[in-house]
Amino acid sequence: MINGAQCLAEMLAGYGVSHVFMVPAVLRRTFAEMERRTSIARIHCHGEKAAAYMADGYARATGKPGVCMAQVVGALNLAAGLRDAYLAHSPVIAFTGGRDPKTKFRKVYQEIDDVPAFEPVTKWNATVDAVERFPDMVRQAFRVATSGAPGPVHLQFRGNEGQIDQEEGDIAPLVEEQFARAPAFRPVPDPEEVKKALYWLERAERPVIVAGGGARASGAAAELVQLAEALAIPVATSLNGKDCIAGAHPLSVGVVGSYSRESANRVVAAADLVCFVGSAAGGMTTHGWAVPKIGVATVQIDIEPEVLGRNYPLKAGVLGDAKVTLSQMLAQCDRKSAARRKGWLEQAKGICAEWREKVRAALESDAMPIRPERICAELTRHVPEDAIVLADTGHAGMWMGGMYDVRTRQSFMRSAGHLGWAFPAGLGAKCAAPARPVVTFTGDAGLWYHIGELETAVRWNIAAVTVVNNNASGNQSKRGFDRAYGGEQTAKARELWTYTSVDFARLASDIGALGIRVEKPRDFEPALAQALESRRPALIDVVTDIEAIAPVAVSS
Ligand SMILES: Cc1ncc(C[n+]2csc(CCOP(=O)(O)OP(=O)(O)O)c2C)c(N)n1
Numbered sequence: 001m002i003n004g005a006q007c008l009a010e011m012l013a014g015y016g017v018s019h020v021f022m023v024p025a026v027l028r029r030t031f032a033e034m035e036r037r038t039s040i041a042r043i044h045c046h047g048e049k050a051a052a053y054m055a056d057g058y059a060r061a062t063g064k065p066g067v068c069m070a071q072v073v074g075a076l077n078l079a080a081g082l083r084d085a086y087l088a089h090s091p092v093i094a095f096t097g098g099r100d101p102k103t104k105f106r107k108v109y110q111e112i113d114d115v116p117a118f119e120p121v122t123k124w125n126a127t128v129d130a131v132e133r134f135p136d137m138v139r140q141a142f143r144v145a146t147s148g149a150p151g152p153v154h155l156q157f158r159g160n161e162g163q164i165d166q167e168e169g170d171i172a173p174l175v176e177e178q179f180a181r182a183p184a185f186r187p188v189p190d191p192e193e194v195k196k197a198l199y200w201l202e203r204a205e206r207p208v209i210v211a212g213g214g215a216r217a218s219g220a221a222a223e224l225v226q227l228a229e230a231l232a233i234p235v236a237t238s239l240n241g242k243d244c245i246a247g248a249h250p251l252s253v254g255v256v257g258s259y260s261r262e263s264a265n266r267v268v269a270a271a272d273l274v275c276f277v278g279s280a281a282g283g284m285t286t287h288g289w290a291v292p293k294i295g296v297a298t299v300q301i302d303i304e305p306e307v308l309g310r311n312y313p314l315k316a317g318v319l320g321d322a323k324v325t326l327s328q329m330l331a332q333c334d335r336k337s338a339a340r341r342k343g344w345l346e347q348a349k350g351i352c353a354e355w356r357e358k359v360r361a362a363l364e365s366d367a368m369p370i371r372p373e374r375i376c377a378e379l380t381r382h383v384p385e386d387a388i389v390l391a392d393t394g395h396a397g398m399w400m401g402g403m404y405d406v407r408t409r410q411s412f413m414r415s416a417g418h419l420g421w422a423f424p425a426g427l428g429a430k431c432a433a434p435a436r437p438v439v440t441f442t443g444d445a446g447l448w449y450h451i452g453e454l455e456t457a458v459r460w461n462i463a464a465v466t467v468v469n470n471n472a473s474g475n476q477s478k479r480g481f482d483r484a485y486g487g488e489q490t491a492k493a494r495e496l497w498t499y500t501s502v503d504f505a506r507l508a509s510d511i512g513a514l515g516i517r518v519e520k521p522r523d524f525e526p527a528l529a530q531a532l533e534s535r536r537p538a539l540i541d542v543v544t545d546i547e548a549i550a551p552v553a554v555s556s
Pocket residue numbers: 392393394395396417418419442443444445446447469471473474475476477
């Protein structure tokens with residue numbers, strides 16, 4: 001006989017969980033058992049949403065499920081934080097305290113029925129009502145989170161703080177190592193569909209590959225690049241798949257879609273065949289299904305059957321793991337067909353060169369306040385080869401998606417839409433991969449969301465580097481309000497998107513982190529070097545131009 005807490009602590013350790021992220025008080029006994037029986041770090045945060053984002057960053061950095069927790073009153077804050085993980089297919093496991101049948105419906109303090117709120121943000125949403133169910137429910141949580149297209153799961157433990165963990169039962173903390181990391185399975189594709197996909201790719205004169213988050217989750221970057229090289233096919237990526245090909249690779253045309261690089265949209269718009277690999281071909285990646293236009297021939301490779309053909313009619317739909325499928329295609333492909341695409345490769349290269357020429361002045365700009373493009377160029381040059389790079393959404397996603405060149409061994413992770421995700425996600429990524437440098441790019445509006453977690457980073461010495469594009473505003477909104485006001489905004493209109501000017505470096509220093517304020521472009525490089533060398537949580541506050549607006553996506 002052991003109690004639920006002993007079982008849960010041992011199972012988490014057995015699955016290789018190194019950190020859990022939470023706001024107390026939940027599963028208190030389990031935390032005591034973690035201390036006694038395991039070396040799991042219990043990262044106690046300032047907010048449940050940030051805890052979920054940290055778990056998400058941890059998961060996306062390694063493929064290992066990230067674990068976050070909240071007591072009953074914090075459950076919906078945690079659910080809100082699972083929304084980005086759900087959109088990005090990130091394996092996050094959320095534990096919450098929940099209702100007890102002995103008292104439910106009696107107006108228990110702080111209690112509502114939280115379970116329905118987890119439905120839209122999880123792959124699996126369940127309750128643990130008897131201690132005997134700890135082992136199978138926890139195993140199922142890991143199984144669902146890491147199988148197929150990964151995603152979040154939620155377990156609600158009986159008792160507002162999950163006090164069921166104190167009860168004893170005849171239970172064994174068995175784990176299934178296969179589900180300790182995504183992808184748990186690598187389904188092999190139907191050989192006929194592989195042949196069909198190759199048939200269309202080899203005959204196309206202007207094909208392009210669009211690699212998405214599924215290719216990244218599968219670890220398929222090497223096979224993807226090799227196939228593109230073998231067949232002479234340019235590669236665009238979604239924002240989520242950006243680290244599938246180095247920005248400097250001759251076949252890389254950039255991130256396609258709404259938060260994108262113009263060259264990628266132009267190449268995909270000119271293609272006669274688009275091959276989506278691990279991409280749902282959703283609205284962000286296709287700029288609202290304008291790039292490519294519906295009707296262009298498409299091939300799709302995905303681990304989820306329901307994704308195949310959902311957004312574009314397919315010439316071939318291959319159901320399987322991206323890495324396995326691409327390596328089979330590589331083994332079978334007709335390399336001679338590459339000759340057919342010489343002219344197309346020249347055209348794609350020309351489009352990329354035109355784009356570089358167009359943005360060169362901004363990337364090299366010495367202007368003060370600093371241009372965000374210059375920050376991206378500095379990061380391209382100076383972020384270490386093995387770093388994990390994160391970008392928040394909005395302008396941060398546009399600047400980094402479009403202007404930053406990822407390197408072969410770097411990981412790139414981005415918010416799937418929620419402002420404020422990147423800073424805590426960067427802390428989670430650093431916990432998951434302490435030996436790798438972590439550099440997060442966020443706007444000041446993005447930083448404000450979870451700024452309290454600076455203290456968490458200091459307390460746990462989570463040595464991530466956060467770069468703040470500080471324009472004292474959410475200036476991505478400027479264009480929208482210009483439109484809303486019929487051209488020129490009134491001075492009062494600026495109340496809707498501007499903030500007080502704050503020195504975040506000073507604030508970070510006061511909390512105990514390394515804070516560096518950068519006002520001149522040439523000071524950025526030494527600031528980044530100092531931050532990376534400090535081995536402390538570091539914040540680089542870059543004073544940028546409030547008038548700098550990211551270019552909008554093109555459709556042709
Ligand atoms: C949760 C959430 N709320 C609102 C938004 C809408 N939104 C997108 S970008 C943005 C402003 C971004 O400001 P900042 O991070 O400072 O970057 P800047 O635009 O100034 O470069 C807002 C409010 C969002 N993406 N997510």
